[in-house]
Amino acid sequence: MGSTDGIVILAGSGYAAEVASICAALGLPVRVIAGTSSALTAATALGLEAISWTGDIAALPPGPVAITGGDGAERHTLRVRLADAGRQTTTLIHPEATVGLAVEFGIGCIVSPGARITSNVVVGPGTLINTGAVLSHDDRVGRDVTISPSVTICGGVTINDEAWIAAGATILPGISIGTGSIVGAGAVVTKDVPAGITVAGVPAKPR
Known part of the structure:
Protein backbone atom coordinates (compact mmCIF):
# COMPACT_ATOMS: atom_id res chain seq x y z
CA MET A 1 0.00 0.00 0.00
CA THR A 91 -8.41 -9.15 3.60
CA LEU A 92 -8.73 -7.70 7.11
CA ILE A 93 -8.27 -9.81 10.26
CA HIS A 94 -8.62 -8.05 13.61
CA PRO A 95 -5.61 -8.70 15.88
CA GLU A 96 -7.99 -9.85 18.64
CA ALA A 97 -9.36 -12.63 16.45
CA THR A 98 -7.87 -16.07 17.16
CA VAL A 99 -6.56 -17.93 14.12
CA GLY A 100 -5.08 -21.40 14.61
CA LEU A 101 -2.86 -23.69 12.57
CA ALA A 102 -3.47 -24.48 8.89
CA VAL A 103 -6.18 -21.84 8.42
CA GLU A 104 -6.55 -20.40 4.92
CA PHE A 105 -8.40 -17.22 3.93
CA GLY A 106 -9.35 -16.20 0.41
CA ILE A 107 -9.07 -12.61 -0.77
CA GLY A 108 -11.50 -10.08 0.61
CA CYS A 109 -12.33 -11.82 3.90
CA ILE A 110 -13.09 -9.71 6.96
CA VAL A 111 -12.68 -11.18 10.46
CA SER A 112 -13.97 -9.23 13.47
CA PRO A 113 -12.58 -9.13 17.02
CA GLY A 114 -13.32 -12.11 19.21
CA ALA A 115 -13.83 -14.49 16.30
CA ARG A 116 -12.13 -17.86 16.78
CA ILE A 117 -11.00 -20.03 13.89
CA THR A 118 -9.34 -23.12 15.33
CA SER A 119 -7.39 -25.40 12.96
CA ASN A 120 -7.43 -26.81 9.43
CA VAL A 121 -10.15 -24.41 8.31
CA VAL A 122 -10.56 -23.06 4.78
CA VAL A 123 -12.49 -19.81 4.31
CA GLY A 124 -13.37 -18.73 0.78
CA PRO A 125 -13.01 -15.26 -0.74
CA GLY A 126 -15.27 -12.46 0.43
CA THR A 127 -16.52 -14.19 3.56
CA LEU A 128 -17.41 -12.07 6.60
CA ILE A 129 -16.82 -13.55 10.08
CA ASN A 130 -18.40 -11.39 12.75
CA THR A 131 -17.63 -10.78 16.42
CA GLY A 132 -17.61 -13.84 18.65
CA ALA A 133 -18.17 -16.40 15.89
CA VAL A 134 -16.47 -19.79 16.27
CA LEU A 135 -15.28 -21.95 13.37
CA SER A 136 -13.98 -25.35 14.44
CA HIS A 137 -11.52 -27.92 13.11
CA ASP A 138 -11.86 -29.09 9.51
CA ASP A 139 -14.59 -26.61 8.56
CA ARG A 140 -14.89 -25.63 4.91
CA VAL A 141 -16.53 -22.28 4.20
CA GLY A 142 -17.24 -21.18 0.63
CA ARG A 143 -16.99 -17.76 -0.94
CA ASP A 144 -19.03 -14.75 0.14
CA VAL A 145 -20.57 -16.43 3.18
CA THR A 146 -21.88 -14.20 5.98
CA ILE A 147 -21.24 -15.54 9.49
CA SER A 148 -23.01 -13.31 12.00
CA PRO A 149 -22.08 -12.53 15.62
CA SER A 150 -21.88 -15.39 18.16
CA VAL A 151 -22.41 -18.15 15.61
CA THR A 152 -20.98 -21.56 16.59
CA ILE A 153 -19.89 -23.83 13.76
CA CYS A 154 -18.81 -27.22 15.05
CA GLY A 155 -16.15 -29.42 13.46
CA GLY A 156 -16.26 -30.81 9.94
CA VAL A 157 -19.02 -28.48 8.73
CA THR A 158 -19.32 -27.38 5.10
CA ILE A 159 -20.95 -24.03 4.35
CA ASN A 160 -21.39 -23.42 0.65
CA ASP A 161 -21.17 -20.17 -1.30
CA GLU A 162 -23.27 -17.13 -0.36
CA ALA A 163 -24.96 -18.77 2.63
CA TRP A 164 -25.98 -16.51 5.52
CA ILE A 165 -25.72 -17.77 9.10
CA ALA A 166 -27.62 -15.38 11.39
CA ALA A 167 -26.67 -14.33 14.91
CA GLY A 168 -26.33 -16.99 17.58
CA ALA A 169 -27.00 -19.98 15.32
CA THR A 170 -25.31 -23.31 16.04
CA ILE A 171 -24.39 -25.82 13.34
CA LEU A 172 -23.65 -29.31 14.66
CA PRO A 173 -20.66 -31.41 13.51
CA GLY A 174 -20.49 -32.68 9.94
CA ILE A 175 -23.49 -30.69 8.66
CA SER A 176 -23.60 -29.18 5.16
CA ILE A 177 -25.30 -25.85 4.44
CA GLY A 178 -26.34 -25.40 0.81
CA THR A 179 -25.46 -22.55 -1.52
CA GLY A 180 -27.42 -19.37 -0.82
CA SER A 181 -29.28 -20.79 2.16
CA ILE A 182 -30.11 -18.80 5.29
CA VAL A 183 -29.92 -20.13 8.84
CA GLY A 184 -32.10 -18.05 11.18
CA ALA A 185 -30.95 -16.38 14.37
CA GLY A 186 -30.56 -18.78 17.29
CA ALA A 187 -31.26 -21.86 15.16
CA VAL A 188 -29.68 -25.22 15.95
CA VAL A 189 -28.95 -27.08 12.72
CA THR A 190 -28.99 -30.86 13.18
CA LYS A 191 -29.45 -31.94 9.54
CA ASP A 192 -28.03 -30.94 6.17
CA VAL A 193 -29.66 -27.86 4.64
CA PRO A 194 -30.35 -27.92 0.87
CA ALA A 195 -29.42 -24.99 -1.35
CA GLY A 196 -31.55 -21.88 -1.52
CA ILE A 197 -33.81 -22.33 1.50
CA THR A 198 -34.26 -20.71 4.91
CA VAL A 199 -34.25 -22.75 8.11
CA ALA A 200 -34.98 -21.57 11.64
CA GLY A 201 -35.83 -22.87 15.08
CA VAL A 202 -34.59 -25.56 17.46
CA PRO A 203 -34.07 -27.91 15.78
CA ALA A 204 -33.87 -25.92 12.54
CA LYS A 205 -36.63 -26.58 10.01
CA PRO A 206 -37.50 -25.02 6.63
CA ARG A 207 -39.55 -21.82 6.76
Whole structure:
Protein backbone atom coordinates (compact mmCIF):
# COMPACT_ATOMS: atom_id res chain seq x y z
CA MET A 1 0.00 0.00 0.00
CA GLY A 2 1.46 3.34 -1.03
CA SER A 3 2.22 5.99 1.55
CA THR A 4 -0.72 8.12 0.43
CA ASP A 5 -3.18 5.26 0.08
CA GLY A 6 -5.68 4.09 2.65
CA ILE A 7 -8.40 1.47 2.72
CA VAL A 8 -11.47 2.25 0.64
CA ILE A 9 -14.45 0.75 2.48
CA LEU A 10 -17.41 -0.11 0.27
CA ALA A 11 -20.43 -0.37 2.51
CA GLY A 12 -24.15 -0.87 2.46
CA SER A 13 -24.78 -0.67 6.19
CA GLY A 14 -23.44 0.42 9.55
CA TYR A 15 -21.07 -2.58 9.49
CA ALA A 16 -18.71 -0.16 7.76
CA ALA A 17 -18.04 1.35 11.19
CA GLU A 18 -16.88 -2.02 12.50
CA VAL A 19 -14.61 -2.51 9.51
CA ALA A 20 -13.14 0.95 10.08
CA SER A 21 -12.39 -0.13 13.66
CA ILE A 22 -10.63 -3.26 12.36
CA CYS A 23 -8.49 -1.04 10.12
CA ALA A 24 -7.62 1.15 13.11
CA ALA A 25 -6.62 -1.88 15.18
CA LEU A 26 -4.34 -2.99 12.33
CA GLY A 27 -2.81 0.46 12.00
CA LEU A 28 -4.26 0.92 8.52
CA PRO A 29 -5.64 4.32 7.53
CA VAL A 30 -9.13 4.54 6.07
CA ARG A 31 -9.16 6.72 2.99
CA VAL A 32 -12.92 6.90 2.58
CA ILE A 33 -16.18 5.09 3.26
CA ALA A 34 -18.27 4.87 0.11
CA GLY A 35 -21.82 3.62 -0.06
CA THR A 36 -25.40 4.09 1.05
CA SER A 37 -26.89 6.58 3.49
CA SER A 38 -26.46 4.27 6.51
CA ALA A 39 -22.81 3.77 5.65
CA LEU A 40 -22.33 7.51 5.31
CA THR A 41 -23.93 8.03 8.72
CA ALA A 42 -21.45 5.56 10.18
CA ALA A 43 -18.55 7.42 8.57
CA THR A 44 -19.73 10.76 9.87
CA ALA A 45 -20.03 9.39 13.41
CA LEU A 46 -16.41 8.24 13.23
CA GLY A 47 -15.12 11.46 11.74
CA LEU A 48 -14.13 9.76 8.48
CA GLU A 49 -14.50 11.00 4.94
CA ALA A 50 -17.60 9.64 3.20
CA ILE A 51 -18.86 9.69 -0.36
CA SER A 52 -22.16 8.58 -1.83
CA TRP A 53 -21.39 5.80 -4.29
CA THR A 54 -23.69 4.40 -6.96
CA GLY A 55 -21.51 1.62 -8.36
CA ASP A 56 -19.06 3.32 -10.73
CA ILE A 57 -15.68 1.66 -10.10
CA ALA A 58 -13.86 4.50 -11.85
CA ALA A 59 -15.31 6.98 -9.33
CA LEU A 60 -13.58 5.32 -6.38
CA PRO A 61 -10.39 6.87 -5.03
CA PRO A 62 -7.21 4.76 -5.18
CA GLY A 63 -6.35 2.26 -2.48
CA PRO A 64 -7.12 -1.33 -1.48
CA VAL A 65 -10.85 -2.01 -1.22
CA ALA A 66 -12.75 -3.69 1.64
CA ILE A 67 -16.22 -4.89 0.65
CA THR A 68 -18.56 -4.96 3.65
CA GLY A 69 -22.08 -5.43 2.29
CA GLY A 70 -24.16 -8.17 3.89
CA ASP A 71 -25.42 -9.86 0.72
CA GLY A 72 -22.99 -12.52 -0.50
CA ALA A 73 -24.10 -12.45 -4.13
CA GLU A 74 -23.61 -8.68 -4.27
CA ARG A 75 -20.17 -8.97 -2.68
CA HIS A 76 -19.15 -11.55 -5.27
CA THR A 77 -20.35 -9.45 -8.20
CA LEU A 78 -18.59 -6.38 -6.86
CA ARG A 79 -15.33 -8.23 -6.23
CA VAL A 80 -15.32 -9.54 -9.81
CA ARG A 81 -15.98 -6.04 -11.16
CA LEU A 82 -13.15 -4.62 -9.07
CA ALA A 83 -10.76 -7.31 -10.27
CA ASP A 84 -11.72 -6.67 -13.89
CA ALA A 85 -10.89 -3.00 -13.29
CA GLY A 86 -7.51 -3.90 -11.80
CA ARG A 87 -8.47 -2.99 -8.23
CA GLN A 88 -7.17 -4.92 -5.23
CA THR A 89 -9.60 -6.37 -2.68
CA THR A 90 -8.04 -6.63 0.76
CA THR A 91 -8.41 -9.15 3.60
CA LEU A 92 -8.73 -7.70 7.11
CA ILE A 93 -8.27 -9.81 10.26
CA HIS A 94 -8.62 -8.05 13.61
CA PRO A 95 -5.61 -8.70 15.88
CA GLU A 96 -7.99 -9.85 18.64
CA ALA A 97 -9.36 -12.63 16.45
CA THR A 98 -7.87 -16.07 17.16
CA VAL A 99 -6.56 -17.93 14.12
CA GLY A 100 -5.08 -21.40 14.61
CA LEU A 101 -2.86 -23.69 12.57
CA ALA A 102 -3.47 -24.48 8.89
CA VAL A 103 -6.18 -21.84 8.42
CA GLU A 104 -6.55 -20.40 4.92
CA PHE A 105 -8.40 -17.22 3.93
CA GLY A 106 -9.35 -16.20 0.41
CA ILE A 107 -9.07 -12.61 -0.77
CA GLY A 108 -11.50 -10.08 0.61
CA CYS A 109 -12.33 -11.82 3.90
CA ILE A 110 -13.09 -9.71 6.96
CA VAL A 111 -12.68 -11.18 10.46
CA SER A 112 -13.97 -9.23 13.47
CA PRO A 113 -12.58 -9.13 17.02
CA GLY A 114 -13.32 -12.11 19.21
CA ALA A 115 -13.83 -14.49 16.30
CA ARG A 116 -12.13 -17.86 16.78
CA ILE A 117 -11.00 -20.03 13.89
CA THR A 118 -9.34 -23.12 15.33
CA SER A 119 -7.39 -25.40 12.96
CA ASN A 120 -7.43 -26.81 9.43
CA VAL A 121 -10.15 -24.41 8.31
CA VAL A 122 -10.56 -23.06 4.78
CA VAL A 123 -12.49 -19.81 4.31
CA GLY A 124 -13.37 -18.73 0.78
CA PRO A 125 -13.01 -15.26 -0.74
CA GLY A 126 -15.27 -12.46 0.43
CA THR A 127 -16.52 -14.19 3.56
CA LEU A 128 -17.41 -12.07 6.60
CA ILE A 129 -16.82 -13.55 10.08
CA ASN A 130 -18.40 -11.39 12.75
CA THR A 131 -17.63 -10.78 16.42
CA GLY A 132 -17.61 -13.84 18.65
CA ALA A 133 -18.17 -16.40 15.89
CA VAL A 134 -16.47 -19.79 16.27
CA LEU A 135 -15.28 -21.95 13.37
CA SER A 136 -13.98 -25.35 14.44
CA HIS A 137 -11.52 -27.92 13.11
CA ASP A 138 -11.86 -29.09 9.51
CA ASP A 139 -14.59 -26.61 8.56
CA ARG A 140 -14.89 -25.63 4.91
CA VAL A 141 -16.53 -22.28 4.20
CA GLY A 142 -17.24 -21.18 0.63
CA ARG A 143 -16.99 -17.76 -0.94
CA ASP A 144 -19.03 -14.75 0.14
CA VAL A 145 -20.57 -16.43 3.18
CA THR A 146 -21.88 -14.20 5.98
CA ILE A 147 -21.24 -15.54 9.49
CA SER A 148 -23.01 -13.31 12.00
CA PRO A 149 -22.08 -12.53 15.62
CA SER A 150 -21.88 -15.39 18.16
CA VAL A 151 -22.41 -18.15 15.61
CA THR A 152 -20.98 -21.56 16.59
CA ILE A 153 -19.89 -23.83 13.76
CA CYS A 154 -18.81 -27.22 15.05
CA GLY A 155 -16.15 -29.42 13.46
CA GLY A 156 -16.26 -30.81 9.94
CA VAL A 157 -19.02 -28.48 8.73
CA THR A 158 -19.32 -27.38 5.10
CA ILE A 159 -20.95 -24.03 4.35
CA ASN A 160 -21.39 -23.42 0.65
CA ASP A 161 -21.17 -20.17 -1.30
CA GLU A 162 -23.27 -17.13 -0.36
CA ALA A 163 -24.96 -18.77 2.63
CA TRP A 164 -25.98 -16.51 5.52
CA ILE A 165 -25.72 -17.77 9.10
CA ALA A 166 -27.62 -15.38 11.39
CA ALA A 167 -26.67 -14.33 14.91
CA GLY A 168 -26.33 -16.99 17.58
CA ALA A 169 -27.00 -19.98 15.32
CA THR A 170 -25.31 -23.31 16.04
CA ILE A 171 -24.39 -25.82 13.34
CA LEU A 172 -23.65 -29.31 14.66
CA PRO A 173 -20.66 -31.41 13.51
CA GLY A 174 -20.49 -32.68 9.94
CA ILE A 175 -23.49 -30.69 8.66
CA SER A 176 -23.60 -29.18 5.16
CA ILE A 177 -25.30 -25.85 4.44
CA GLY A 178 -26.34 -25.40 0.81
CA THR A 179 -25.46 -22.55 -1.52
CA GLY A 180 -27.42 -19.37 -0.82
CA SER A 181 -29.28 -20.79 2.16
CA ILE A 182 -30.11 -18.80 5.29
CA VAL A 183 -29.92 -20.13 8.84
CA GLY A 184 -32.10 -18.05 11.18
CA ALA A 185 -30.95 -16.38 14.37
CA GLY A 186 -30.56 -18.78 17.29
CA ALA A 187 -31.26 -21.86 15.16
CA VAL A 188 -29.68 -25.22 15.95
CA VAL A 189 -28.95 -27.08 12.72
CA THR A 190 -28.99 -30.86 13.18
CA LYS A 191 -29.45 -31.94 9.54
CA ASP A 192 -28.03 -30.94 6.17
CA VAL A 193 -29.66 -27.86 4.64
CA PRO A 194 -30.35 -27.92 0.87
CA ALA A 195 -29.42 -24.99 -1.35
CA GLY A 196 -31.55 -21.88 -1.52
CA ILE A 197 -33.81 -22.33 1.50
CA THR A 198 -34.26 -20.71 4.91
CA VAL A 199 -34.25 -22.75 8.11
CA ALA A 200 -34.98 -21.57 11.64
CA GLY A 201 -35.83 -22.87 15.08
CA VAL A 202 -34.59 -25.56 17.46
CA PRO A 203 -34.07 -27.91 15.78
CA ALA A 204 -33.87 -25.92 12.54
CA LYS A 205 -36.63 -26.58 10.01
CA PRO A 206 -37.50 -25.02 6.63
CA ARG A 207 -39.55 -21.82 6.76
